[in-house]
Amino acid sequence: MLKVSQRGQVMPASPIRKLVPFAEAAKKKGTTVYHLNIGQPDIETPALMLEAVRESHLKVLEYSHSAGNESYRRKLTGYYKSVGIDVNYNQIIVTTGGSEAILFGFMACLDAGDEVIIPEPFYANYNGFAVAAGVKVVPVTSSIDTGFALPPISAFVEKITPRTRAIVICSPNNPTGYLYSEAEMQQLKEIILQYNLYLFSDEAYREFCYEGHQVSAMHLKGVENHVVLMDTISKRYSACGARLGALVTKNVAVLETVMKFAQARLSPPSFAQIAAEAALDLPADYFNHTREEYRERRNLLVRRLNAMEGVVCPTPGGAFYAMAQLPVDDADVFCQWLLEKFSYNNQTVMLAPASGFYGTPGLGKREVRLAYVLNINNINLAMDCLEQALKVYNQPK
């Protein structure tokens, strides 16, 4: 018999998508499902981006430059300047989504058997890219008790081995919403300098900070050669389907190496680059509106959750996710039950069990991630469902 690869066997299925068949079955029965399980915002993509695509008068849909259109990269430097990141266009490689930026960073900087330390819970797909690259993910646990703050330096140091090559961070964080402080970013800088590591920084949610500002890894002084920024337009402009991101670094050897991987796949998508370049003409206050919308949703969600008996939800400082601890033994079982067995006024809610966001087996069993990507009205309805569900689930049988 032909076999699939070992790496294919250990490749994890998406924890966010594994409940999809149960959601589909619920919908077929006529139940409304509120999707708080996935970071697909309902915010409209800026009309200006869609119009730019509509009005592009290209005759031949050609390959672009492997690093992305030069006009787009030049204009992107202005965007980065506006968030305090000083780069030139040659330090930007446009990628097919943030996903490809992560994959290229891993491929260019890490070899099979190398280790990356990642504070857990973390974006589950890091596991997938690590498997693709043959890299071992070593988790450092952050806890709901501290609101998922950066673990102390000592916790990182304990995990460092001769094969440790990088730390991966995401701030504001998916899935916790935690926003690293200036002090925490300085701690990370100390570690990467002392142990000569790369710092891969996933900043997909840069614009969505509700308490203070994001400190970018690119703001850190003296570690310019260590920092690889993985970026995306997916959340920034609610343009997840465009599949456009960027890898940004000042490390010339990394840039040259990533370019070889970029050339092998020829180019990032052309339509998406047209839309993304147009987005750079959005008015300066564009993010204020979306940020305020998300802030209102966050406040509502956190308030509703903490008002439920036995539920604990720290207030996230950024992104559009919250992690909550529920009064259940096994959130995987509960989330499936919500879709399979429960409905309230013919509605139910889909959540992401947190276990898939932890690298350490057994952690996060009672936690779920909620993406506040629905409008206020729907969040309220979803919270009504959850509140009722917890009562039903926990009533004495």
Add this chain to the structure above:
Amino acid sequence: MLKVSQRGQVMPASPIRKLVPFAEAAKKKGTTVYHLNIGQPDIETPALMLEAVRESHLKVLEYSHSAGNESYRRKLTGYYKSVGIDVNYNQIIVTTGGSEAILFGFMACLDAGDEVIIPEPFYANYNGFAVAAGVKVVPVTSSIDTGFALPPISAFVEKITPRTRAIVICSPNNPTGYLYSEAEMQQLKEIILQYNLYLFSDEAYREFCYEGHQVSAMHLKGVENHVVLMDTISKRYSACGARLGALVTKNVAVLETVMKFAQARLSPPSFAQIAAEAALDLPADYFNHTREEYRERRNLLVRRLNAMEGVVCPTPGGAFYAMAQLPVDDADVFCQWLLEKFSYNNQTVMLAPASGFYGTPGLGKREVRLAYVLNINNINLAMDCLEQALKVYNQPK
């Protein structure tokens, strides 16, 4: 000092793109450069595809299904049926270009250290995806003397080791234009059955056959579980910048494994899927026009090349490439000279040296690949340049 990965160091730079800086310098001097070096057709993308994107009234550019929109996959089965390939929509995973289909196939079926046999010369980027997957490419040499026909079975058998897991083919071939016959495809079937191998079949150029028809690997009976089709719309509809392809197989384990890699990168680009779905409404005679255009270009190119002293160019049966042997010692040096030192009526031509398409060092030194992606007039002007250049280059010094 921080180091890039070993795999990044061995990753080859694109042999097609490495002369780009010399072409850019020539253009800056005011020289017209005819690009026969890269498979970027000048054929217009069907207006119907671009209009579909223009007229899509989406408000939120959302992630699609990780396997691609179901409506697109369902419609694609009709296209495949029209070329004699009987699949259902669940056997199709839509990818970001044919590139991603190749990468996913390698990742899902092969482990680091495994070997794939590929008839050389071959599409150079297979090397890149092999490096990404840690896989060793083992070339089997085909020769310009036989017009790059499939090497005999014995040549394959000689290369098989306990680590051999797959054969990669591309018919019609890039870079040679060779179209495998029914008999040659049957030979391949025997080998993969006997040695229990995967057959990865890159069929990017299916529609462009000038002598008979393409035999798809999916047409072979009794090896359904061995065949993984890697497909793309890039060349078919002159839509290289869309970045849309597909991996197609009847092997359920491979499909399930590829899906895990597909989920990790979330989804293929949305705009491209809209364009590609619209393309399936093109009239049945659409390919006749483009095929005839390419046939005329091929005939002209091959005639002009063989009329030059010391040049040998077999007539390719498909795709839009020809390999020619030139009366020069080192085609890499000659191709660079064409851009750096030569011009004729203020024009020159850019070719792809063939050495980058061979896995065996030292082969193809006197060969070049020419992509007949320019119109008849420009091909004539490019051939005028090449004819003149060879005279100048070879005149006694």
